[in-house]
Amino acid sequence: MIEIPESKTLSLQAGNNLAGKRITVVTPPTSPHKYAFFCGDPGEYPDLLKGRKIQSAEGHGMFVDIHCDENVCITIGDGTNIRLCNPSEKRPAKNQLLLVFDDGSFVTFNVAMYGGIWAYIDTFDNPYHQGSLKSISPLNDGLDEFYFDNIFNSTLKNLSVKALLATEQRIPGLGNGVLQDILFHARIHPRRKKATFSDSEKADLFQSLKSTLKKMADMGGRDTEKDLFGHFGGYSTLLSKKTVNKPCSVCGNLIKKEAYLGGSVYFCPSCQTL
Numbered sequence: 001m002i003e004i005p006e007s008k009t010l011s012l013q014a015g016n017n018l019a020g021k022r023i024t025v026v027t028p029p030t031s032p033h034k035y036a037f038f039c040g041d042p043g044e045y046p047d048l049l050k051g052r053k054i055q056s057a058e059g060h061g062m063f064v065d066i067h068c069d070e071n072v073c074i075t076i077g078d079g080t081n082i083r084l085c086n087p088s089e090k091r092p093a094k095n096q097l098l099l100v101f102d103d104g105s106f107v108t109f110n111v112a113m114y115g116g117i118w119a120y121i122d123t124f125d126n127p128y129h130q131g132s133l134k135s136i137s138p139l140n141d142g143l144d145e146f147y148f149d150n151i152f153n154s155t156l157k158n159l160s161v162k163a164l165l166a167t168e169q170r171i172p173g174l175g176n177g178v179l180q181d182i183l184f185h186a187r188i189h190p191r192r193k194k195a196t197f198s199d200s201e202k203a204d205l206f207q208s209l210k211s212t213l214k215k216m217a218d219m220g221g222r223d224t225e226k227d228l229f230g231h232f233g234g235y236s237t238l239l240s241k242k243t244v245n246k247p248c249s250v251c252g253n254l255i256k257k258e259a260y261l262g263g264s265v266y267f268c269p270s271c272q273t274l
């Protein structure tokens, strides 16, 4: 899934590797997918996208926006995989969108469980996308302790820390994936209630949020997610499906997994206090 480190990584890679390419062939979805979302009828994407030249890419929250000339934009959301392929690679038979460029290279867009591939002119009328564009990223200095305290203090006391940080998109692109290591470094259990936090625990959580996301982004995303070239990110997750039932890197106790608030949480039962 695309969260803050991956939208940053994908947008940097797309900006460096796609800008300047002109789209020559557009193949709409070849395999129907109930949970692949588009702007209008993707059958009309060739009319919109063919001949467009890619100019830049921007990552924010759980989105990557690929800007083309004539104010045309392609936005992908958190469950969409995008992959750049060399001219010599075989074009896959199944995809949700395929763009071929004037140099013969091509990008494929695929959706695993659910995801969006939205192509449009000017503005994407989607509240999450609009909210994400207007928000301050934790990778930016503007998201400081004062800003974080405002989010923390303006929510209900009985919220758990997972509900606070990884639901409602209070910090766009901070999802259940990156949450796990943020909480591990802050030594806080995902079910921990907000009202029980001391000032120093709140400060630790803020520091971990900033430093963990920066490290993930600097290393090209998490090792559970793939980049534009189909490679896993360089950040080794401490708590994820890859480390469940393995020893905690600090104390050696086994990492546990539980279902909580619409997704799995991972934690070390001795390092993270409830």
Ligand SMILES: [Zn+2]
Pocket (backbone or CB within 6 Å): 248, 249, 250, 251, 252, 253, 268, 269, 270, 271, 272
């Ligand atoms: Zn531990």
